[in-house]
Amino acid sequence: MADYQLRARIPHELADEVKAVIETINESVPGAEATFSTVARYALQDYAKRFHPKIKGETLFLELPIKDLKKEQLEVISKALQDINSVVKTADVERVKMEIENKILSEEIAELMAARKAVKGGENNE
Structure with missing residues (x-):
């Protein structure tokens, strides 16, 4: 062609x-x-x-606006993608699942950093 x-x-x-x-x-x-x-x-x-x-x-094409979702909501989507992947294995499902899992990890890191900052802030106040 x-x-x-x-x-x-x-x-x-x-x-x-x-x-x-x-x-x-x-x-x-x-x-x-x-x-x-x-x-x-x-x-x-x-x-x-x-x-x-x-x-x-x-x-089927699906747009998932994930920018403002919380960790718990992302985990529900991740589980749903896992279920979808058990029925229909595609690179797109795997890619999106990885993106969701990376966002969950980013949320967890942010939570840990905030907790650490709070502990350090509390130590400085004593």
């Missing part, structure tokens, strides 16, 4: 966000060579999977 070259205009803000993502990928993943082209190609493939009439309905 021959390639098709695509040109598109995007807002500067979006271009800056994409540049930041590309830099993060290239810095954090050894051997990564992310470019605008690879990001655009992935985004178009993802869009086609989600919205193309011939493909739509074959896969």
Whole structure:
């Protein structure tokens, strides 16, 4: 299949966000060579999977806003993902489960640091 070259205009803000993502990928993943082209190609493939009439309905997509969730809520989601993974094993379920577990660990670290700070603050007051 021959390639098709695509040109598109995007807002500067979006271009800056994409540049930041590309830099993060290239810095954090050894051997990564992310470019605008690879990001655009992935985004178009993802869009086609989600919205193309011939493909739509074959896969479910779910957005989970986890930014403000507490540790207990994240643990419930993690358990649900574990149950889903026992039925349908996919890289996406594994990836999301790992992201949730990392957020849980971050919450636990923050709790420990706050407790440690409180203990040290109490020692200084004595």
